[in-house]
Amino acid sequence: MRIGVPVLREHADRIEYRVAVEWSAGSATLWYAVEKEHAGLLTDLSDAALVGLLIPAMAAGEDIHLDGGVSERLWRSLSGPYQQLLRSIIPSLRPVVIHSTAFRVPRPRAGGVATGFSGGIDSFCVLADHYYAEAPGRKVTHLLFNNVGSHGARGEPLFRERLAAAKRGAMEVGLPLVAVNSNLDDFYGPGIGFQQTHTPRNASVALLLQGGIGRYLYASTYAPADAVIRPWYDISCGDLAGLPMLSTDALEAAPSGNEYSRVEKTLRVAALPVTYRTLDVCAAGTAAGNCSACLKCLRTLLTLEIAGVVDRYGPVFDLDVYYRKRDRYWKKVFRSRSPLVREVVRFAVERGHPLPWRAYAASPLHAVAYLGRRLARGRPS
8 A cells, every 4th residue: 555645735615635545446545624724733744644544454464655754653653563452453454564764853742632522421521521620731622523434324414414513512512623524434445344443543633633733532431441452343442552552742642531431421421511402422323413212322311310310411312212212221231241231230229220110020030130239239129
């Protein structure tokens, strides 16, 4: 794979970062686009393209030849240890050699601090720590909203719908939102999905913006005790080790929120009144906003109900839909092996939350076990 020299191209309403790519799949152009008002954040280094295209090159087993300038620290990390981490999570990847001699002299780190903003639990938890409670120096200054593969089959149309909602949320928060559109997802073939590759995809955007962003806080899913680097469907298991390897002398990439459980994150977010009007956790992938019926919506709503605050979220969820789905969801909760769902059960036991009677009838053995745990805590039904 040959990655050409990045070119910044100005249009009436946006600035594009464009790189010619030659590889076994043919000739193509990788591009990222930002609104013109954020042009000062861009860099002309190859860092963004290298991080974004590393996994496609490893999947194809093709060495990389860089024509543009690159950060030496990043090149060293990606040439060895980061590839080892990726192959531990995605064993089908093959090691590649990254050829480059055009190392750039490190520039001073810019003062901007950015984090991704979807309006979900993870992104609001980062803001709880690094905006609403953070002292100057590491306080978030910019929110990012990216189109690098998270919007599924609907792609750019869904990106545009969600972007409109994210802009409203960012206005409520009081921070500028940097929207970054891209065709990066076109370089990822079938078999390597977004969830298994989201960290380097999103980090490539932060590296694109290191002209004005000096710190990138990435919402992390796994606590240290659960962050076992192994073949897994979610690359987040490697974020604690991997994100520092995606840093340069001009950009520090770091995980945020990994010290909290999912329930703890939800409780921190529920303490922010802005979320009553802006929280967006939906995983349905068909439209912007919360469907109130997918497993992610239901898990969040059940946690909020156990915490006694679910009614505050009526503006962004259809609570009638939730209450109709809740009893059936409880049955799935009992049978789930997901650590995130098991957290909710433990939280319900701790709070002495009553179990819906229909769940007793549908899952008597699981209900008896649930009651046993509550009795052990001195909270009979």
